[in-house]
Amino acid sequence: MRTQFYKMHGLGNDFVIFDERPALLPLTPTRIAALAHRKRGIGCDQLVTLGKPEAEGADVLVRFFNPDGSEAGACGNASRCVAALVAGQGGGAHPVLQTRAGLLPAHMQADGLVTVDMGPPRTDWQDVPLASAMDTLCLPLPGQPAALSMGNPHATFFVQDFSLLAQGYALEHDPLFPQRANIGLAIMENRSRMRLKVHERGAGLTEACGSGACAAVVNAVRRGLAERVCEVVLDGGVLRIEWSAQNDHVLMTGPVATTFEGTVDLAAFAS
Numbered sequence: 505m506r507t508q509f510y511k512m513h514g515l516g517n518d519f520v521i522f523d524e525r526p527a528l529l530p531l532t533p534t535r536i537a538a539l540a541h542r543k544r545g546i547g548c549d550q551l552v553t554l555g556k557p558e559a560e561g562a563d564v565l566v567r568f569f570n571p572d573g574s575e576a577g578a579c580g581n582a583s584r585c586v587a588a589l590v591a592g593q594g595g596g597a598h599p600v601l602q603t604r605a606g607l608l609p610a611h612m613q614a615d616g617l618v619t620v621d622m623g624p625p626r627t628d629w630q631d632v633p634l635a636s637a638m639d640t641l642c643l644p645l646p647g648q649p650a651a652l653s654m655g656n657p658h659a660t661f662f663v664q665d666f667s668l669l670a671q672g673y674a675l676e677h678d679p680l681f682p683q684r685a686n687i688g689l690a691i692m693e694n695r696s697r698m699r700l701k702v703h704e705r706g707a708g709l710t711e712a713c714g715s716g717a718c719a720a721v722v723n724a725v726r727r728g729l730a731e732r733v734c735e736v737v738l739d740g741g742v743l744r745i746e747w748s749a750q751n752d753h754v755l756m757t758g759p760v761a762t763t764f765e766g767t768v769d770l771a772a773f774a775s
């Protein structure tokens with residue numbers, strides 16, 4: 505029996521999306537890792553499932569899984585893709601995604617870009633989470649990163665070059681981060697534009713990281729390095745991030761693309 509999937513990406517951060525609203529699928533961490541494998545599977549940065557919403561006001565339940573099988577509470581680029589997919593299925597131009605990070609309202613822009621309200625950043629050490637009480641604005645690590653959660657853990661290093669990427673895996677697994685962390689390296693071009701590369705938790709270096717872009721802008725503002733509206737230039741393209749002074753929410757705007765649709769025999773993949 506074959507199961508339909510959608511292959512989409514946001515600035516090259518790519519996803520395999522399964523719709524479990526008709527029926528739950530036999531997706532285990534092992535099978536997710538096998539499906540996400542670049543050589544032996546379909547291949548993706550994250551595997552995403554759609555489910556029947558439980559929360560009042562939500563249009564769809566969304567879960568995100570890394571290629572190592574671990575589940576993430578947030579995925580900005582995939583949230584944009586799912587919003588566009590649901591809108592395209594007749595869900596209207598303002599779908600609301602129910603995620604582990606909360607309810608995320610989305611908006612299909614007239615120019616084809618998609619905006620997702622990623623909610624507020626969580627900057628207490630317990631929310632990131634970190635291993636002990638400390639100032640999340642300046643962690644006791646070489647490079648003194650700032651840390652926060654967008655529903656998933658992020659550490660942002662403000663650097664002059666990207667050589668620290670070689671430490672990405674070690675930093676992701678530093679004992680300071682009991683749930684590991686996404687490691688962002690940000691080069692400030694000016695107060696309204698930065699370059700960003702992210703070694704993602706459970707995925708490694710990706711072409712773009714939406715929640716990482718949100719975290720980097722918030723951390724830059726916290727450090728006095730950026731304005732609340734900032735362009736984030738990633739390897740795969742540009743995101744516009746706004747950290748609202750009105751409601752403390754972070755708005756992320758960027759493109760989405762559907763690469764192809766397909767079917768797969770899930771039973772052919774180890775479970």
Ligand SMILES: N[C@H](CCC[C@H](N)C(=O)O)C(=O)O
Pocket residue numbers: 517549550568570575576577578579580581582656657686704705706707710712713714715716
């Ligand atoms: N690897 C991340 C999830 C995907 C985040 C990224 N793809 C995004 O667009 O936010 C984590 O484990 O928290």
